Amino acid sequence: MRSIINYLKEIFGAVAALFKGMRVTGYYFFHPKEIVTQQYPENRATLTMFDRFKGEVIMPHNENNEHKCTACGICEMNCPNGSIEIISEMKVNEEGKKKKVLSKHIYHLGMCTFCNLCVKTCPSNALAMGQDFEHAVFDRSKLNKVLNKPGSVLMKGTE
Amino acid sequence: MVEEITKGKLEEQEFSINMGPQHPSTHGVLRMMLKLKGETVKEVKPQLGYIHRGIEKMCEKLTYQQIIHLTDRLDYMSANILNEAVCLTVEDALQVEVPERVQYIRTIMGELNRIASHQLWWCAFGMDLGALTTFFYGLRDREKILDIFEETIGARLLLSYNVPGGLMNDIHPNFQKKVKEFITYFRKKLPEYDALLTGNPIMQQRTKGIGMLTKEQAIAYGVSGPSGRGSGFSCDVRIHQPYSAYSKADFKEILYHEGDTFARYKVRIDEMWESMNIIEQLIDNIPEGNYTAKMKPVIKLPVGEYYTRVEAVRGEFGVYIVSDGNKTPYRVKFRSPNFSNLSALDLMAREQKIADLIAIGGSMDYVIPDMDR
Incomplete structure (x- = not known):
């Protein structure tokens, strides 16, 4: 008899x-304002990421199409995955001195782990982290980007 | 065949099956070779190697700053604490005194990391036992911490925030305000966890008395962290060997002596309360100062061997570095808590039912990349 009572007790x-x-679940059913779900692809127009969000490495250019990269190669050296490749050439500048000039700053997004070391170690602050995070493409080769814009030159006064 | 079944010959046979590496309830690519007799587990043989990336070997080719981003990928749920472990080892070897501000921020970030990890564990543990609701509630609160991380660090999971000598960048001006908001928010929400899962008799029947691990066994197998503390093994490195700013906070070690799955569950729930206590004590007292000590751009450790241990979310994490004086280490060895905890799985799961094996595995909170490295 006691076992039956215990059994029923357990069930109830x-x-x-x-x-x-x-x-708890019923509370949220009647308080839909406390639900925090974001409707992601629909809210794209209003979605803003935090300023420091590490989405990709970018090279900021100013309005005259000038960047700050001196092709020193420190970012390439510090990158743990080899996702940065710098192609430079020697050019003679106006003063008649030979100087390294950046021709291509190649960034392999597919290999990048967003560790921030390239941005941190750049001596002339030429690199920054961009907020774009929608990187899906149909072809892997599209993930290899050239960061300096075509025709861009070194900003005056950057060593 | 029919005769054999009627005679009951097949019933007596043991048979072996593979659970994983792609089984949905094994938390990743862990393959467990099970010997079963009916539904009773007779033996568990974990097979590793499905996510082996050779991280320790890779570290030998990387500088000390670059190693940090690989430690994220060991136990990704406690990335910040593992980063801190490498940083502490390097700073200890160089005898660099990091500013007090750095120590405070590291501790707060580590505890936030611990809460976030326990929240996800709670989600996954409920899922293991068949309670889908927990997943949404845990992730909802974890999102708040990830937002704090995202604002200050820029990443949500693989943080890479600590660097040898300090931090990657200073905390965001909103950081303190947001952390305090989170604490008041989560203090209200954590009792919901108890209402949803802890008090549930179905959950209690599936966890109480299941997967027993005595204190002696826990010590013998090196089970540390919340899993060890559920067996009464006092192993909290934060208490016994305080690092960073843990000595400035007043908190107690959570100990349960039952040694079953429910005890391990309770340790983790109570640790969330305790972590909030630590953060609350430190968040208002972050001293002013630099966010990094002065370090050379190329770090070369003096010749020798260095070992540091920290309390990661799943147990004691150790970093062992042998340096030959170059800018890359000669040898790196990580003592990962999950690998030691896994060794006790066979002991706990024997003579239990196969459904209990999932509950035991869930209560040990395995992260497979940390075992394989």
């Missing part, structure tokens, strides 16, 4: 506990 106890849990 379990049902009571289920309702205790259901009270």
